[in-house]
Structure formats: C-alpha cells, structure tokens
Amino acid sequence: MTTSRKPRLVVLTDIGGDPDDQQSLIRLLTYANEFTIEGIIPELWSGNEHARRGIDAESQMQLVREIISAYGEVQANLARHAAGYPDAGYLNSCLKRGMVNVPTSLEGDPGPAEKVIGEGKDTEGSDWIIAVVDREDPRPVNVAVWGGPADLAQALWRVRRDRSQAELERFLAKIRVHTIGDQDATGPWIRRHFPALFYILNMSRSGKKLSSCYRGMYLGGDETLTSAEWVKENIAQEHGPLGRLYPLQTWTAPNPHGCLKEGDTPSWFYFLENGLNVPGRPDWGGWGGRFTKNGSFFQDALDTEAGETSHRATVFRWRAAFQNDFAARMDWCVKPATVANHPPLAALVGAPPTRAPHFIAAHPGETLTLDASASTDPDGDSLCFSWWMYQEAGTYTGPVELHEADTPVCRLPVPEDAGGHQLHIILEVQDDGEPPLTTYRRVVVEISA
Ligand SMILES: [Ca+2]
Ligand SMILES: [Ca+2]
Incomplete structure (x- = not known):
C-alpha cells in the first residue's frame, strides 16, 4: 500500500x-x-x-x-x-x-x-x-x-x-x-x-x-x-x-x-x-x-x-x-535553482505543517489572533501578507473587519451576531521574486451558537 x-x-x-x-x-x-x-x-x-x-x-x-x-x-x-x-x-x-x-x-x-x-x-x-x-x-x-x-x-x-x-x-x-x-x-x-x-x-x-x-x-x-x-x-x-x-x-x-x-x-x-x-x-x-x-x-x-x-x-x-x-x-524547466523563483512556505501558529484547512473554534465577540510570522521563503525573498475573508465560502454574510490584515499577525474580532456560522479566512503569503509567487492557507473559523 x-x-x-x-x-x-x-x-x-x-x-x-x-x-x-x-x-x-x-x-x-x-x-x-x-x-x-x-x-x-x-x-x-x-x-x-x-x-x-x-x-x-x-x-x-x-x-x-x-x-x-x-x-x-x-x-x-x-x-x-x-x-x-x-x-x-x-x-x-x-x-x-x-x-x-x-x-x-x-x-x-x-x-x-x-x-x-x-x-x-x-x-x-x-x-x-x-x-x-x-x-x-x-x-x-x-x-x-x-x-x-x-x-x-x-x-x-x-x-x-x-x-x-x-x-x-x-x-x-x-x-x-x-x-x-x-x-x-x-x-x-x-x-x-x-x-x-x-x-x-x-x-x-x-x-x-x-x-x-x-x-x-x-x-x-x-x-x-x-x-x-x-x-x-x-x-x-x-x-x-x-x-x-x-x-x-x-x-x-x-x-x-x-x-x-x-x-x-x-x-x-x-x-x-x-x-x-x-x-x-x-x-x-x-x-x-x-x-x-x-x-x-x-x-x-x-x-x-x-x-x-x-x-x-x-x-x-x-x-x-x-x-x-x-x-x-x-x-x-530551463533555469538553475539559484535563478528561478520558488513559492514561500506559509506557516500558521497552532496549525500542523500541511496544506489542509485549519479549523479554529471561536465564540461570538471573541477576538482571534492569526499568526503566520513563522512563514519563510526558500530563496530568502521578502514576504508580504494578506488576510481576507472569502465570504462566499462561509455562511456569515455580514461584515467582518480584519485588523493588521496586511501584516504577518492579524486580529479577527468575531461578530456578536455570527453565532453558529462559519467564516473562511484566506491567508496569502506572496514573495517578491520574479515572478512573485503566492502560497495559501485557509482558516475555517467555526463559531459556537
Ligand atoms: Ca477538451
Ligand atoms: Ca521565492
């Protein structure tokens, strides 16, 4: 097997x-x-x-x-x-x-x-x-x-x-x-x-x-x-x-x-x-x-x-x-490894190092901290971070405000009226290589009723 x-x-x-x-x-x-x-x-x-x-x-x-x-x-x-x-x-x-x-x-x-x-x-x-x-x-x-x-x-x-x-x-x-x-x-x-x-x-x-x-x-x-x-x-x-x-x-x-x-x-x-x-x-x-x-x-x-x-x-x-x-x-296909670009490795604190979605349980009104500061790039490139809510993938349709969403550590205040809902937060880590490459992680926030 x-x-x-x-x-x-x-x-x-x-x-x-x-x-x-x-x-x-x-x-x-x-x-x-x-x-x-x-x-x-x-x-x-x-x-x-x-x-x-x-x-x-x-x-x-x-x-x-x-x-x-x-x-x-x-x-x-x-x-x-x-x-x-x-x-x-x-x-x-x-x-x-x-x-x-x-x-x-x-x-x-x-x-x-x-x-x-x-x-x-x-x-x-x-x-x-x-x-x-x-x-x-x-x-x-x-x-x-x-x-x-x-x-x-x-x-x-x-x-x-x-x-x-x-x-x-x-x-x-x-x-x-x-x-x-x-x-x-x-x-x-x-x-x-x-x-x-x-x-x-x-x-x-x-x-x-x-x-x-x-x-x-x-x-x-x-x-x-x-x-x-x-x-x-x-x-x-x-x-x-x-x-x-x-x-x-x-x-x-x-x-x-x-x-x-x-x-x-x-x-x-x-x-x-x-x-x-x-x-x-x-x-x-x-x-x-x-x-x-x-x-x-x-x-x-x-x-x-x-x-x-x-x-x-x-x-x-x-x-x-x-x-x-x-x-x-x-x-x-044609360039040596030192010349071509390779994607960053996105690392989420608390999540196993796989590409599977990371599930977090939360309560309405709680503020979550999402930390990807351990992310690295195999070429030593600089990284930029983007956290955003993929609204269509989740079940909550109201507004969600992510703080410091363009930094490695972002804060997510869970809306008071989001009980019983699921939020999908997408992390994009992009390097500054040529061409710039993006690695993803998906955080699925499951909010108690
Ligand atoms: Ca065809
Ligand atoms: Ca790279």
Missing part, C-alpha cells in the same frame, strides 16, 4: 481537437510532482472535431507521447527545483487508449448513451480506470474530464454489471469526478444512474457556455494575463522543448487577447493541494472554481470579484496567482 499523500489523478481528454487540451496537458506536466498521475486516456470524437485536424486514434496517442517526451527532456531540470517529478517512462505507462468515434454534443444531439457504452464496448481506458480504482490505496481517485466521460461511464457500467451492489457502492465511493461541460451523452447518463457518485459538472446553470466557471480560466478579470505576448514571454519562448509545444492558437477564444484558453485546466486545478483548494468541499472554492449542490451533484456557483458576479469569477479571481505559478514552473 502506498504511503503517498498526493492527490491521485486520472485525466480523460479529447486532445487533438481544440488545441487547448495540449495547453492544459503541458501545464499539468509542470505540476506532475504535485499529483500521483495514474491515467491519461484520450477519447476520439466521431464528428469533425478531430477530423478537422486529421487526427485519428493513433495520431491522437502520438500527440500525447510528444508532449510527454518533451517533458522527459526537462524533467531532470524540474527535479532541481522540487522533488517528486515522475520520469517520462512512468507517464507513458499511464497513457491508455480510450473510446473512438464517440458522438459528441458539440456536433448536435449525440444520441442515447446506450449507443456508446454497454457489452462489448470496454476499452483499454475503461479497463484501466477499474484497475486504478481497485488499487489498494486509501486516497480517492480524482477523475478530471477534459472531453466526455465515456470511458468512465463504461467502467461504471462494467462494475455495475459484474459486481454486487455493495461492491459497486464501495467502488463509487472511491471516485471524485470533475467534468468540463457535458460533451457527450454519457455525463447525464452517469448522473442519472449513479447519484451517489461525487460529481462536479463545471457548466453554467444557464446553459450559456461562455459564463461557465471554467471560462474564468481566460475570460473576465485581467485578460492580459492570457495574451499571446504573455504566453510567448512566459511559456512558449526560451523555456525549453515543453514550452515550445504550447499552442499559440485555439479554436474558440473570443478574448481579443486570445491565446491561452485551457478551458479544461480548472478540472485538475480543483484537485491540486495548494493550501486554498479543499477538493472534498466544492462549495468552499479555489483555483478550479466554486460549486454548490444541484440535486445529487454539484454545479457552478457565483462569486463576486472586480465588480462582476458570475460563475467565471470563481476562477478568474485567482488568475494572477495561477499564471505566475505556471510561469515559475516553466522557468524551472
């Missing part, structure tokens, strides 16, 4: 259609040390999504291998900056053939899911998903869906067919799913047949794709951070072979700056342990967006940021930090 605490990750992708999946995969590989990546499963559409680029099942696999191969060329340098980067051979062993000729909703009505899944429809990818979930490992299997979830649907169909109800329930309980939209018929099928499954549908409740959480990756907020200039300078040029593969054009970026799209990246951002994200709580928000219950599953919630109340604000509010973090990791 493994003793790793990293989040496990399986990716289903329609790579080879819109080039933004290539963008997302390149970014993901710079975070390969943060996950136990256990599956990369490409799925091919039957419509013209892939045909447009002349992509068939084999060339789709080759596209992934090329990106893994470029990662292999920079892996040794990445390892000079952070431990835990797997070698390219390991990642290639996770690459499994998913379904081909899946009718996609992008082309109109995809027809019933039963045409896609069932007896005789098992794939290398669907068998692999079952094998991964069956591994003796206490950690959940996080499934990030960048296309449609047809191979996951087939895996679930197979397990329901071959195993007892109790075995099926145990299987389902080990999986967490984050899908970008409903790109084929199998997403709704999964939700209908397996309501117990932890499932996030990252898609606007209005049905308008452009207003979905995931669009906050590149729309709304400061869009200059997704421009061609930004991408060339920070990713694609002079950052080695992995950056050179980063596509400078995608299909559907209406952003006038339009270059970086990465519509699928929020699906795995969601599972990243960065001190802010709490994957078990979609309603608490983080880099991958914020989601609340919609029947048995979770779907886009609203945040307010920069004067905009929207689903995508739940993602774009973090853009400056996640873009700088990506830029630093691209520097790690």
Whole structure:
C-alpha cells in the first residue's frame, strides 16, 4: 500500500481537437510532482472535431507521447527545483487508449448513451480506470474530464454489471469526478444512474457556455494575463522543448487577447493541494472554481470579484496567482535553482505543517489572533501578507473587519451576531521574486451558537 499523500489523478481528454487540451496537458506536466498521475486516456470524437485536424486514434496517442517526451527532456531540470517529478517512462505507462468515434454534443444531439457504452464496448481506458480504482490505496481517485466521460461511464457500467451492489457502492465511493461541460451523452447518463457518485459538472446553470466557471480560466478579470505576448514571454519562448509545444492558437477564444484558453485546466486545478483548494468541499472554492449542490451533484456557483458576479469569477479571481505559478514552473524547466523563483512556505501558529484547512473554534465577540510570522521563503525573498475573508465560502454574510490584515499577525474580532456560522479566512503569503509567487492557507473559523 502506498504511503503517498498526493492527490491521485486520472485525466480523460479529447486532445487533438481544440488545441487547448495540449495547453492544459503541458501545464499539468509542470505540476506532475504535485499529483500521483495514474491515467491519461484520450477519447476520439466521431464528428469533425478531430477530423478537422486529421487526427485519428493513433495520431491522437502520438500527440500525447510528444508532449510527454518533451517533458522527459526537462524533467531532470524540474527535479532541481522540487522533488517528486515522475520520469517520462512512468507517464507513458499511464497513457491508455480510450473510446473512438464517440458522438459528441458539440456536433448536435449525440444520441442515447446506450449507443456508446454497454457489452462489448470496454476499452483499454475503461479497463484501466477499474484497475486504478481497485488499487489498494486509501486516497480517492480524482477523475478530471477534459472531453466526455465515456470511458468512465463504461467502467461504471462494467462494475455495475459484474459486481454486487455493495461492491459497486464501495467502488463509487472511491471516485471524485470533475467534468468540463457535458460533451457527450454519457455525463447525464452517469448522473442519472449513479447519484451517489461525487460529481462536479463545471457548466453554467444557464446553459450559456461562455459564463461557465471554467471560462474564468481566460475570460473576465485581467485578460492580459492570457495574451499571446504573455504566453510567448512566459511559456512558449526560451523555456525549453515543453514550452515550445504550447499552442499559440485555439479554436474558440473570443478574448481579443486570445491565446491561452485551457478551458479544461480548472478540472485538475480543483484537485491540486495548494493550501486554498479543499477538493472534498466544492462549495468552499479555489483555483478550479466554486460549486454548490444541484440535486445529487454539484454545479457552478457565483462569486463576486472586480465588480462582476458570475460563475467565471470563481476562477478568474485567482488568475494572477495561477499564471505566475505556471510561469515559475516553466522557468524551472530551463533555469538553475539559484535563478528561478520558488513559492514561500506559509506557516500558521497552532496549525500542523500541511496544506489542509485549519479549523479554529471561536465564540461570538471573541477576538482571534492569526499568526503566520513563522512563514519563510526558500530563496530568502521578502514576504508580504494578506488576510481576507472569502465570504462566499462561509455562511456569515455580514461584515467582518480584519485588523493588521496586511501584516504577518492579524486580529479577527468575531461578530456578536455570527453565532453558529462559519467564516473562511484566506491567508496569502506572496514573495517578491520574479515572478512573485503566492502560497495559501485557509482558516475555517467555526463559531459556537
Ligand atoms: Ca477538451
Ligand atoms: Ca521565492
């Protein structure tokens, strides 16, 4: 049994259609040390999504291998900056053939899911998903869906067919799913047949794709951070072979700056342990967006940021930090450790040195002292501190005044009328390196009634 605490990750992708999946995969590989990546499963559409680029099942696999191969060329340098980067051979062993000729909703009505899944429809990818979930490992299997979830649907169909109800329930309980939209018929099928499954549908409740959480990756907020200039300078040029593969054009970026799209990246951002994200709580928000219950599953919630109340604000509010973090990791591909920047280590007095949220019990009217003065930076950079209340993540809607909120030690007077409520205080520790990097801690204040 493994003793790793990293989040496990399986990716289903329609790579080879819109080039933004290539963008997302390149970014993901710079975070390969943060996950136990256990599956990369490409799925091919039957419509013209892939045909447009002349992509068939084999060339789709080759596209992934090329990106893994470029990662292999920079892996040794990445390892000079952070431990835990797997070698390219390991990642290639996770690459499994998913379904081909899946009718996609992008082309109109995809027809019933039963045409896609069932007896005789098992794939290398669907068998692999079952094998991964069956591994003796206490950690959940996080499934990030960048296309449609047809191979996951087939895996679930197979397990329901071959195993007892109790075995099926145990299987389902080990999986967490984050899908970008409903790109084929199998997403709704999964939700209908397996309501117990932890499932996030990252898609606007209005049905308008452009207003979905995931669009906050590149729309709304400061869009200059997704421009061609930004991408060339920070990713694609002079950052080695992995950056050179980063596509400078995608299909559907209406952003006038339009270059970086990465519509699928929020699906795995969601599972990243960065001190802010709490994957078990979609309603608490983080880099991958914020989601609340919609029947048995979770779907886009609203945040307010920069004067905009929207689903995508739940993602774009973090853009400056996640873009700088990506830029630093691209520097790690080519620069020595003494030159590139590395994130600060945020330390909270009274909290264990993990990235998990820190819970504090409090009474109405009490003043709490939150102390991060033991925070450090591996490069010796100067640090600045920001404490703020993430109102949408908590349950208290009144005003809360944080004192000395831009210093290492902040005071929080708990409002008299906040009994029974929960406050989420976010600590951001930012260094003054190039680019400046942000580390988070989340304090959850639980106030007695
Ligand atoms: Ca995709
Ligand atoms: Ca630093």
